Amino acid sequence: MSARISDSTVYSHLWGTDELRQIFDERGRLQGWLDVLAALARAQAAEGLIPAGAAETITAELRVDRLDLDRVARGTRETGHSTLGLIHELRRVLPEPAREHVYVGATVQDVTDTWTSLATRAVGGIVWRDLRRIEDRLLDLAVAHRDTPIAGRTHGQPGAPATFGWKAASWADEIRRHLDRLREGAPRWLVGQLGGGIGTLVAYGDRGLAVRARFCADLGLADPVISWLSARDRIAEFGGLLALVTGTLARIGEEVYELQRPEIGELGEPRPEGVVGSITMHHKRNPEGSEHLNTLARLVRANAGVLLESVVSQHERDGRAWKAEWVALPEVCLLSGTALRLGVQLVEGLEVRSDRMAANLRTHLGGTQNPSDAGAAAAMVDLVVARARRARSEESPSWP
Structure with a gap:
């Protein structure tokens, strides 16, 4: 149950639209972040900073439905850092050759x-x-x-x-x-x-x-x-x-x-x-x-x-x-x-x-x-x- 009336099952239509919620809800936002990280890997590979194969793997594998969001949340709380829980989860789900090249710099x-x-x-x-x-x-x-x-x-x-x-x-x-x-x-x-x-x-x-x-x-x-x-x-x-x-x-x-x-x-x-x-x-x-x-x-x-x-x-x-x-x-x-x-x-x-x-x-x-x-x-x-x-x-x- 949500404590915010804007997220209420009964009243949410008064404070937002489904079209906009798809942009800002948890999964939409996180997938947007992953798309940004994939673009970063491709740019780094194009400039020779990371292997091209790693960028290809990162692009293919960064999908929000592959993440354990409870684990991400725990990591965020435990580290006190905004995205370290996410980084740890990305390195967990990515294959070995690519994990060290995600979120670099x-x-x-x-x-x-x-x-x-x-x-x-x-x-x-x-x-x-x-x-x-x-x-x-x-x-x-x-x-x-x-x-x-x-x-x-x-x-x-x-x-x-x-x-x-x-x-x-x-x-x-x-x-x-x-x-x-x-x-x-x-x-x-x-x-x-x-x-x-x-x-x-x-x-x-x-x-x-x-x-x-x-x-x-x-x-x-x-x-x-x-x-x-x-x-x-x-x-x-x-x-x-x-x-x-x-x-x-x-x-x-x-x-x-x-x-x-x-x-x-x-x-x-x-x-x-x-x-x-x-x-x-x-x-x-x-x-x-x-x-x-x-x-x-x-x-x-x-x-x-x-x-x-x-x-x-x-x-x-x-x-x-x-x-x-x-x-x-x-x-x-x-x-x-x-x-x-x-x-x-x-x-x-x-x-x-x-x-x-x-x-x-x-x-x-x-x-x-x-x-x-x-x-x-x-x-x-x-x-x-x-x-x-x-x-x-x-x-x-x-x-x-």
Whole structure:
């Protein structure tokens, strides 16, 4: 039984997705580490530092299902070292000619930071996919409701006429900026890490830079130029972007939450078959999806703050920084993935009640739009849609 509600059999769907759990669960993470070690062995063999046969054996044999994870756990506790239990287990399961050549000249962070970059690539691909799906639906809403009148609100009160398409276009434009940030950040985030004890590659002599270049290329990552054992800005930046993304989804959710109140009734979130609002007040249709987007965004911001704290680290390595990331980064990613899933469901199933929008406009603002106001709003919708369509035609549907 798990003590964390996010891992609960009953409630885990609220705090993560199966797709993302496959990246961060125990076996997925360990297999990722093993893949990194296999790439390291291949790079070392290519530079003549270990026998080619040993690299081939390591590549073939490093499979998480061959490991005794209880033995790894005991070794980790007994030695007090993050990966020594794993190293002992690898040397136990590898054939004699290869065991002395696994994990040579690398440090814990070489393995875990490089895997973090690989995990970032996988997570970023999911974020990119879902953001584009959300953007696509919001652009459709902007076009369909380009001229649908609605009361614009400031400080929670009706202020001046607008259109719902204009509102949807503002959401789409913000989503587009996150897509831009994802694209621009990829070269900074998707880099390998190989430096040894303090990051100087001293264990590989004059072959260090060549080994690192081969190692990164093998994994499809960029060479970092200089080791980043204590430079944690990359991970903090990625976590910060996910905090921004979930903040935008919460902003959209807040609008839907407010505008579906019965006394306003301009929007409605989708309600799947069988969903119950209240077991004591049967007339209620609770805004569970839009509400939960706010909850998720709060938790992402909190954990992204931990990642930001790690930017302040000491000397050439500081365990206080990167070990905190082991907890905070998966949380940020799992929670963000859930928010994106909910965001897709929300916008794709959104009910737009244009009759209520028009009625509220008449009630609170005394009539309909001024033609010049409607024209300006429509022109802005056209600009947003055109810019987004142009960007989508020029970018890959996948990331990076």
